[in-house]
Amino acid sequence: MSADGKFGDYGGQYVPEALMPAIEELNDAYERYVLDNEDGFMDDFRARLRDFGGRPTPLQRADRLSERYDREVYLKREDLLHGGAHKLNNALGQVLLAKYMGKERIIAETGAGQHGTATAMACAHLDMPCEIYMGERDINRQRPNVFRMKLNGSEVNPVTVGRGTLKEAISETMRDWATNVEDTHYVIGSVVGPHPFPSMVRDFQSVISEEARTQAREKLGRLPDAVVACAGGGSNTMGAFAEFVDDEETALYAVEAGGSTLEVDEEAGVAPNSASLTTGTEGILHGARTRLLQDRDGQIMESHSVSSGLDYAGVGPELAHLVDTGRVTAVNVDDDEALTAFHRLSQMEGIIPALESAHAFGYLESVAGPDAPDSEEADGLGEYVVVNVSGRGDKDLESAIEETYERDIDIAPNMDEFTGGL
Amino acid sequence: MSLEDAFADGPAFVPYLAAGDPDYESSLKYVEALERGGADVIELGLPFSEPIAEGPTIQNAVVRSLEGGMTPTRFFEFVEDLDVSVPLVCMTYYNLIYRYGDESEAQRASNTSGETVSNGPRPFVEKAAEVGIEGFVVPDLPAEEADPLREACDEFGLDLVFIVAPTTRGERLDRIMEQVSGYVYVQARLGTTGAQSSVSDQTGSSLERLTDYDVPKAVGFGISSGDHAERIVASGADGIIVGSALVDIVAEGHENGDDAETVADRLETLARELKDGAVAGASQRPPHPERT
Numbered sequence: 001m002s003a004d005g006k007f008g009d010y011g012g013q014y015v016p017e018a019l020m021p022a023i024e025e026l027n028d029a030y031e032r033y034v035l036d037n038e039d040g041f042m043d044d045f046r047a048r049l050r051d052f053g054g055r056p057t058p059l060q061r062a063d064r065l066s067e068r069y070d071r072e073v074y075l076k077r078e079d080l081l082h083g084g085a086h087k088l089n090n091a092l093g094q095v096l097l098a099k100y101m102g103k104e105r106i107i108a109e110t111g112a113g114q115h116g117t118a119t120a121m122a123c124a125h126l127d128m129p130c131e132i133y134m135g136e137r138d139i140n141r142q143r144p145n146v147f148r149m150k151l152n153g154s155e156v157n158p159v160t161v162g163r164g165t166l167k168e169a170i171s172e173t174m175r176d177w178a179t180n181v182e183d184t185h186y187v188i189g190s191v192v193g194p195h196p197f198p199s200m201v202r203d204f205q206s207v208i209s210e211e212a213r214t215q216a217r218e219k220l221g222r223l224p225d226a227v228v229a230c231a232g233g234g235s236n237t238m239g240a241f242a243e244f245v246d247d248e249e250t251a252l253y254a255v256e257a258g259g260s261t262l263e264v265d266e267e268a269g270v271a272p273n274s275a276s277l278t279t280g281t282e283g284i285l286h287g288a289r290t291r292l293l294q295d296r297d298g299q300i301m302e303s304h305s306v307s308s309g310l311d312y313a314g315v316g317p318e319l320a321h322l323v324d325t326g327r328v329t330a331v332n333v334d335d336d337e338a339l340t341a342f343h344r345l346s347q348m349e350g351i352i353p354a355l356e357s358a359h360a361f362g363y364l365e366s367v368a369g370p371d372a373p374d375s376e377e378a379d380g381l382g383e384y385v386v387v388n389v390s391g392r393g394d395k396d397l398e399s400a401i402e403e404t405y406e407r408d409i410d411i412a413p414n415m416d417e418f419t420g421g422l
Numbered sequence: 423m424s425l426e427d428a429f430a431d432g433p434a435f436v437p438y439l440a441a442g443d444p445d446y447e448s449s450l451k452y453v454e455a456l457e458r459g460g461a462d463v464i465e466l467g468l469p470f471s472e473p474i475a476e477g478p479t480i481q482n483a484v485v486r487s488l489e490g491g492m493t494p495t496r497f498f499e500f501v502e503d504l505d506v507s508v509p510l511v512c513m514t515y516y517n518l519i520y521r522y523g524d525e526s527e528a529q530r531a532s533n534t535s536g537e538t539v540s541n542g543p544r545p546f547v548e549k550a551a552e553v554g555i556e557g558f559v560v561p562d563l564p565a566e567e568a569d570p571l572r573e574a575c576d577e578f579g580l581d582l583v584f585i586v587a588p589t590t591r592g593e594r595l596d597r598i599m600e601q602v603s604g605y606v607y608v609q610a611r612l613g614t615t616g617a618q619s620s621v622s623d624q625t626g627s628s629l630e631r632l633t634d635y636d637v638p639k640a641v642g643f644g645i646s647s648g649d650h651a652e653r654i655v656a657s658g659a660d661g662i663i664v665g666s667a668l669v670d671i672v673a674e675g676h677e678n679g680d681d682a683e684t685v686a687d688r689l690e691t692l693a694r695e696l697k698d699g700a701v702a703g704a705s706q707r708p709p710h711p712e713r714t
Binding site for chain 1 (some may be wrong): 533598
């Protein structure tokens with residue numbers, strides 16, 4: 001990364017002028033507190049991640065998956081972090097930073113509700129008032145998370161414009177920030193947005209790969225041959241990859257949501273997937289130049305995924321750059337494969353994963369499962385694979401019932417008794 | 423006429439409408455009504471799907487216009503079809519400028535990699551110059567990222583208007599004022615666009631910070647009446663920018679199913695009130711503000 005926050009041609013600061021002084025102030029705070037550990041900020045952050053968050057999370061051998069895929073499969077258990085997902089790493093870091101900066105109010109957007117939940121928890125923990133913007137459609141499909149945010153004392157503001165998902169929620173949070181910029185910090189939920197957000201969020205999340213790298217050394221006596229993580233905006237992805245980027249012997253796989261199809265309906269402005277690394281083109285959205293799902297004019301398309309946490313038309317600029325340079329391989333898994341993997345991990349390992357994380361396991365199945373063609377892709381995974389379990393699936397149970405019922409998933413339990421939902 | 427010339431004879435009235443709101447033909451009539459009402463410059467919005475700097479009024483205009491089929495290509499046709507003589511400024515978001523014409527049909531056909539070849543902002547600016555646009559306002563493009571667009575504007579003789587916010591001070595202000603041409607858009611208050619019932623008191627201090635810069639200062643964000651216009655010009659503005667109050671008239675006409683001529687007359691009436699207010703405000707200003 002260069003000093004102006006560029007990753008190759010990606011990144012930058014494409015935001016309204018009213019926000020620029022706040023972004024400069026944030027950049028200054030990022031450099032002082034996060035990069036230089038001024039006032040012991042990073043020590044404070046790490047201590048809170050341990051005591052409040054429950055870090056370190058385990059690196060666990062998945063015995064039955066190892067047998068099924070005929071290689072050593074290890075799980076980085078971010079689902080065991082407080083709140084049930086990797087999101088707390090970033091939310092706690094940013095809310096704490098806002099506190100050090102003297103900000104008095106926190107706002108955040110949320111898609112699946114995991115980032116909103118993590119931010120609400122961090123705000124309660126650090127005594128900061130908090131408002132969360134969430135698309136109306138997401139509110140309807142993630143009700144338990146809405147309740148969790150409210151339990152922690154946050155306000156949840158529904159966003160009704162557009163299709164009411166993450167993209168609209170980010171735009172609306174930016175509008176709030178532009179209005180209340182002087183006393184408010186915007187806790188962005190992924191490695192997206194204007195510099196310094198992509199770098200700062202990566203740094204807060206990189207504790208995942210820092211631990212995984214040390215744990216692999218201790219348990220395996222070596223580094224893994226591959227790390228696999230799902231990718232929407234890319235925060236668990238960058239967190240799981242960051243410390244491995246310089247280890248060239250470790251392959252990095254970013255698994256995107258292939259949705260129902262990779263085909264695009266340009267007329268309707270709909271991409272029925274969220275695979276911006278796989279199918280996207282270069283453009284500017286929400287403060288950064290990156291790869292986007294957009295039509296040929298540059299209008300942003302509506303994305304889709306069975307997992308609302310991956311349902312976003314853009315992706316972090318650094319991840320896009322790492323894919324362009326060949327360091328990270330972008331692959332994708334469709335809704336059906338992800339849902340099947342959700343059931344398989346639940347049955348075989350006793351871990352109900354988030355639908356986001358299920359995509360990473362769907363990839364393993366597609367290249368190394370019993371029905372997979374003998375492909376070079378499976379060789380690419382090598383002998384030792386670490387899969388990032390970015391979150392647990394409790395939040396997804398209602399959608400899992402609905403989506404499983406609509407599909408013919410042979411390993412799923414008999415769905416007849418669940419037709420009315422939970 | 424250049425943008426700066428439009429500010430030469432007294433205070434300039436700069437109205438905004440989203441092109442194609444709610445449909446192409448009505449929108450042509452609405453924009454032309456603004457000129458009859460006394461517009462000196464017209465800001466024409468090319469709608470982008472993620473308008474992060476806009477409040478609900480203009481967000482809804484963007485939705486109507488996009489649903490009506492507006493695209494960058496249609497926008498340029500719209501400008502050619504418009505019968506107005508005052509200078510036009512295109513207000514849009516950077517992705518549309520950046521993406522325009524960035525791949526020829528031939529490149530597209532031979533391109534199977536999924537990669538695109540980007541030519542940057544130049545093709546958009548070239549086309550804008552060809553149809554007679556005089557300048558740009560790009561709300562998500564701060565001075566730091568503006569060099570490629572500034573270069574293209576210089577090449578084709580177009581102005582690049584920058585927004586100065588109430589939070590803009592010191593070095594940032596200098597950096598913007600080095601890049602700006604045509605006029606500077608003084609954001610009257612923090613937040614997003616939208617009509618307000620009172621004038622922000624941040625306006626006076628914003629104008630004060632700009633006194634030493636020799637470029638016309640047009641104030642926007644929240645102006646909705648002749649009375650606002652008068653007070654803002656009296657406090658030192660060289661022009662006023664009004665969007666949401668005019669877009670409200672378009673929205674109301676659309677919801678009530680009023681015919682385009684009636685809506686155009688209402689726009690002309692409000693435009694005249696705003697212009698008259700601005701002129702009245704100018705007569706209250708000291709003739710030559712002292713510069714230090």
